[in-house]
Amino acid sequence: MEKILDIITGKMQKAFADAGYEASFGRVTVSNRPDLCEYQCNGALAAAKQYKCAPIQIAKAVAEKLDAADFAMIDAVMPGFINLKLSDAFLAAYLEEMRTAPDFGVAKPGQGKVAVIDYGGANVAKPLHIGHLRPAIIGEALKRLHKFLGYETIGDIHLGDWGLQMGLIIAELQERQPDLCYFDPDYTGEYPAESPFTLTELEEIYPTASSKKSDPVFAEKAHVATFELQQGRRGYRAIWDHIMGISLPDLRRIYNALDVHYEKWLGESDADPYIPAMVEDLKARGLAVLSNGAWVVPVAEEGDKKELPPMILVKSDGSAIYATTDLATMVQRMQDWAPHKMLYVTDKRQNLHFEQVFRAAKKSGIVSAETELDHVGHGTMNGADGKPFKTRDGGVLRLEQLIGDMTDFVRSKVVENKIVDESEVESTTAKIALAALKYGDLSNQPTKDYNFDLERFAAFEGNTGPYILYTIVRIKSILARYGAWEHLPMQTPANAFAKDLMLAITKFGPTLETALKSSAPNLICAYIYELAGAVNKFYHETRILTEEDKNLQAGYISLIGLAKNILETSIHILGFSAPEKM
Ligand code: ARG
Numbered sequence: 001m002e003k004i005l006d007i008i009t010g011k012m013q014k015a016f017a018d019a020g021y022e023a024s025f026g027r028v029t030v031s032n033r034p035d036l037c038e039y040q041c042n043g044a045l046a047a048a049k050q051y052k053c054a055p056i057q058i059a060k061a062v063a064e065k066l067d068a069a070d071f072a073m074i075d076a077v078m079p080g081f082i083n084l085k086l087s088d089a090f091l092a093a094y095l096e097e098m099r100t101a102p103d104f105g106v107a108k109p110g111q112g113k114v115a116v117i118d119y120g121g122a123n124v125a126k127p128l129h130i131g132h133l134r135p136a137i138i139g140e141a142l143k144r145l146h147k148f149l150g151y152e153t154i155g156d157i158h159l160g161d162w163g164l165q166m167g168l169i170i171a172e173l174q175e176r177q178p179d180l181c182y183f184d185p186d187y188t189g190e191y192p193a194e195s196p197f198t199l200t201e202l203e204e205i206y207p208t209a210s211s212k213k214s215d216p217v218f219a220e221k222a223h224v225a226t227f228e229l230q231q232g233r234r235g236y237r238a239i240w241d242h243i244m245g246i247s248l249p250d251l252r253r254i255y256n257a258l259d260v261h262y263e264k265w266l267g268e269s270d271a272d273p274y275i276p277a278m279v280e281d282l283k284a285r286g287l288a289v290l291s292n293g294a295w296v297v298p299v300a301e302e303g304d305k306k307e308l309p310p311m312i313l314v315k316s317d318g319s320a321i322y323a324t325t326d327l328a329t330m331v332q333r334m335q336d337w338a339p340h341k342m343l344y345v346t347d348k349r350q351n352l353h354f355e356q357v358f359r360a361a362k363k364s365g366i367v368s369a370e371t372e373l374d375h376v377g378h379g380t381m382n383g384a385d386g387k388p389f390k391t392r393d394g395g396v397l398r399l400e401q402l403i404g405d406m407t408d409f410v411r412s413k414v415v416e417n418k419i420v421d422e423s424e425v426e427s428t429t430a431k432i433a434l435a436a437l438k439y440g441d442l443s444n445q446p447t448k449d450y451n452f453d454l455e456r457f458a459a460f461e462g463n464t465g466p467y468i469l470y471t472i473v474r475i476k477s478i479l480a481r482y483g484a485w486e487h488l489p490m491q492t493p494a495n496a497f498a499k500d501l502m503l504a505i506t507k508f509g510p511t512l513e514t515a516l517k518s519s520a521p522n523l524i525c526a527y528i529y530e531l532a533g534a535v536n537k538f539y540h541e542t543r544i545l546t547e548e549d550k551n552l553q554a555g556y557i558s559l560i561g562l563a564k565n566i567l568e569t570s571i572h573i574l575g576f577s578a579p580e581k582m
């Protein structure tokens with residue numbers, strides 16, 4: 001569906017032309033004085049300079065030409081603004097079209113396009129910690145937003161499964177159990193199907209090994225092990241398989257709890273086969289050059305404000321690094337999926353890395369000129385006191401622990417307020433806790449840091465996830481008491497609160513469009529907060545279930561039903577859902 005702003009801009013431009021002025025002056029904007037009007041046009045002020053006459057004169061002439069049926073108010077006011085209010089009939093017809101169109105008539109700019117969303121960034125063998133929350137939540141929301149707006153979306157976790165951490169684990173394991181067959185270079189038999197370590201042991205082995213990195217002898221062993229693993233040493237590859245087999249189910253379990261789902265569980269290791277040919281090609285074309293023994297791709301461009309160091313492709317010891325893997329991953333993605341867009345969600349401290357990789361990708365043609373590359377760099381989640389989030393003993397908090405703390409807090413409220421029957425406590429708690437966690441995060445601009453405040457995020461009032469859920473649940477219960485409602489057509493607004501609600505509903509599509517363009521799920525949060533406010537206002541000011549005029553009542557019900565559907569679709573895009581009762 002065409003956006004309201006575009007529809008009335010079209011009408012305004014025609015009115016300018018009909019009054020004898022250039023049509024392009026007829027640009028309409030949402031009013032910045034909602035007390036006076038809903039939309040406004042300031043074009044007469046600009047036109048006055050060109051036509052050398054008083055702006056009010058132009059505004060009045062143009063206002064005359066507008067079709068009065070579309071507007072409840074057309075006001076040409078000093079010095080030359082045209083203030084507008086939509087007519088009830090126009091608004092009702094627009095909402096009726098939204099109500100009956102697929103996906104509320106939202107335009108689908110992504111139709112026929114593929115978008116890869118790279119988010120989550122989990123590292124195998126290391127437990128997820130709170131730093132993994134934001135990329136998972138923001139990435140999932142952006143992926144769902146792209147999908148809703150027509151893109152074919154591929155969410156890829158891009159596991160850290162190939163780096164030094166693997167060598168560290170192998171070296172540590174060898175120190176502990178040197179007699180295992182994995183370490184015997186002459187062993188030719190099959191390796192055991194059973195892993196020599198459990199998940200709990202693995203979670204201890206890695207940090208222990210990592211703390212020994214400062215020991216030069218151990219560090220050297222780990223580096224050699226990493227190198228040999230990457231060269232394909234059989235025994236190490238078998239250990240790697242065990243690590244993956246143990247670690248992945250655990251990662252999946254936690255992402256599932258967050259309602260975060262990946263189409264692809266590819267990792268750095270999957271990019272590895274693409275590296276040799278890519279490196280050779282870049283060398284052959286002179287795009288990679290030698291610098292102090294390393295092969296680098298210069299990416300500085302004329303007009304750069306600050307110096308951009310070259311992207312390191314191959315280190316002087318012959319090893320590939322993070323950037324190499326990311327570039328090789330792009331080779332794979334272009335080959336397999338030919339995406340129109342690749343979006344990366346990571347900590348904003350990786351800005352430089354992505355700037356370098358993106359430039360190398362474009363410069364070398366690995367990624368076609370038309371493919372959009374975007375990095376959404378997110379800020380940090382701090383503790384309620386604004387300081388870095390730490391456990392009592394100063395360690396990093398596990399993501400699972402954070403989810404557990406939120407769940408426990410919400411559960412106690414659910415039980416205390418006797419919200420649902422005992423059998424439904426867990427499922428209701430899980431939904432509310434997830435809403436609290438995700439909305440608490442997503443309502444902030446991704447790039448900004450924010451403070452995690454369990455009690456504030458979980459509150460049922462205020463700008464929170466649970467408040468949005470509560471609004472949905474409340475409408476659902478009214479609808480349930482009313483009976484079948486889905487077929488009821490939209491009516492003209494019965495009061496000012498109904499009109500405000502209708503105006504809020506019309507902003508759904510434009511909000512999604514802007515949120516997509518600026519990779520900003522926070523705009524969707526702000527929107528549903530406004531929409532929920534408008535529904536609650538309407539609900540408080542209007543007798544709905546006790547209304548005796550059945551026709552009037554049907555109009556109310558149709559309106560709140562549409563609002564509920566839009567709220568539910570919005571939270572689905574954000575990545576959470578509403579319980580039946582609250
Ligand atoms: N595993 C990486 C980290 O822990 C994040 C991966 C992000 N995605 C990417 N394509 N580089 O920092």
